[in-house]
Amino acid sequence: MSLHDTLTSEEQLAELDLDTLKQLVGLVEYDDREDPFPVTGWDAAVWVVGNATQTAHFFISAFGMELVAYAGPETGNRDHVAFVLKSGAVRFVIKGGVDPRSTLLDHHRKHGDGIVDIALEVPDVDKCIEHARSVGATVLEEPHDLTDEHGTVRVGAIATYGDTRHTLVDRSRYDGPYLPGYVARTSSFQRREGAPKRLFQALDHIVGNVELGKMDDWVEFYRKVMGFTNMAEFIGDDIATDYSALMSKVVANGNHRVKFPLNEPAVAKKKSQIDEYLEFYDGPGAQHLALATNDILATVDALRAEGVAFLDTPDSYYEDPELRARIGEVRVPVEELQKRGILVDRDEDGYLLQIFTKPLGDRPTVFFELIERHGSLGFGKGNFKALFEAIEREQERRGNF
Numbered sequence: 515m516s517l518h519d520t521l522t523s524e525e526q527l528a529e530l531d532l533d534t535l536k537q538l539v540g541l542v543e544y545d546d547r548e549d550p551f552p553v554t555g556w557d558a559a560v561w562v563v564g565n566a567t568q569t570a571h572f573f574i575s576a577f578g579m580e581l582v583a584y585a586g587p588e589t590g591n592r593d594h595v596a597f598v599l600k601s602g603a604v605r606f607v608i609k610g611g612v613d614p615r616s617t618l619l620d621h622h623r624k625h626g627d628g629i630v631d632i633a634l635e636v637p638d639v640d641k642c643i644e645h646a647r648s649v650g651a652t653v654l655e656e657p658h659d660l661t662d663e664h665g666t667v668r669v670g671a672i673a674t675y676g677d678t679r680h681t682l683v684d685r686s687r688y689d690g691p692y693l694p695g696y697v698a699r700t701s702s703f704q705r706r707e708g709a710p711k712r713l714f715q716a717l718d719h720i721v722g723n724v725e726l727g728k729m730d731d732w733v734e735f736y737r738k739v740m741g742f743t744n745m746a747e748f749i750g751d752d753i754a755t756d757y758s759a760l761m762s763k764v765v766a767n768g769n770h771r772v773k774f775p776l777n778e779p780a781v782a783k784k785k786s787q788i789d790e791y792l793e794f795y796d797g798p799g800a801q802h803l804a805l806a807t808n809d810i811l812a813t814v815d816a817l818r819a820e821g822v823a824f825l826d827t828p829d830s831y832y833e834d835p836e837l838r839a840r841i842g843e844v845r846v847p848v849e850e851l852q853k854r855g856i857l858v859d860r861d862e863d864g865y866l867l868q869i870f871t872k873p874l875g876d877r878p879t880v881f882f883e884l885i886e887r888h889g890s891l892g893f894g895k896g897n898f899k900a901l902f903e904a905i906e907r908e909q910e911r912r913g914n915f
Contacts, residue, residue: 560631566610602715664690676798864889
């Protein structure tokens with residue numbers, strides 16, 4: 515497989531090479547010649563929010579993203595505004611309804627701020643849609659072309675859990691800022707002197723929360739429809755505390771560029787984080803996005819300086835002799851991780867560093883993970899209990915535990 519076929523257009527524009535991606539997101543070798551639904555990688559995470567103008571500014575000012583494109587009434591879109599933001603190979607599209615009759619406003623009334631579309635770049639939209647239809651997937655948009663002076667984009671879309679969708683995008687014949695209907699746009703925001711060029715470089719995984727008893731159904735959906743494989747399973751004591759529990763399985767495309775952990779609640783003494791999410795999002799949806807960085811310490815310091823709040827990790831986590839023995843040597847002293855609340859885990863392939871923000875909006879739903887991989891292909895299994903206990907402390911403060 516050629517470099518062009520392995521990297522998405524955004525990864526190439528961000529000057530990310532295969533070796534960098536292998537470290538950032540755990541990319542693996544893969545031959546897609548027999549794949550009925552080949553996926554190159556992420557195209558965009560499309561958000562629906564209550565105020566797209568302010569949310570876009572928050573991601574620009576606090577998360578160091580760059581505004582690259584815009585659509586709205588000024589460009590002929592009377593229904594909604596949309597801001598296209600980038601950081602490395604990560605693309606967010608932030609949408610907010612303008613017309614009071616916009617369906618985006620109906621979506622937001624039900625779910626609050628969140629991800630409506632996990633768009634994926636594929637080499638052949640028609641092939642993927644036809645295969646998806648043949649195995650029973652719901653096709654939301656038939657393959658069609660979008661064209662302007664910058665070229666043509668081929669798109670189609672299928673439904674996944676809840677009101678979430680996957681738009682499939684082939685932009686190999688297009689060199690515009692995002693899609694036809696969008697115009698190039700920059701922000702007047704001035705970063706602090708000495709601020710890094712970007713705080714994160716790639717999207718590692720997106721976690722989906724589904725209803726009790728539905729996790730295996732969606733694992734099978736991704737296997738049958740999209741040819742994804744089951745990377746990992748976390749069930750029972752792996753993923754429980756004294757009070758709440760959940761079950762999780764991870765599916766990924768062939769080269770592990772796109773990874774979807776899928777969670778469902780499990781019966782326990784109290785309400786789990788998945789139960790809380792399903793209640794306040796009013797159904798299944800994307801719970802968190804893991805953003806890959808090559809310097810998590812600098813990223814966390816920069817985000818905290820801009821007011822981003824993270825889950826607290828107790829000192830006892832770092833003082834645990836079993837943790838010290840298990841993780842061995844990492845690139846920075848454990849004391850530096852402790853000062854920032856960064857978690858560390860090691861598996862047979864290497865180690866990773868990770869930390870989780872508090873929910874981004876008014877509802878306790880979507881949040882971010884920051885992750886720095888050093889060989890590990892896992893998801894921080896050794897940190898699950900510490901993480902869930904931190905989430906439970908926040909749930910208790912909100913009165914939802």
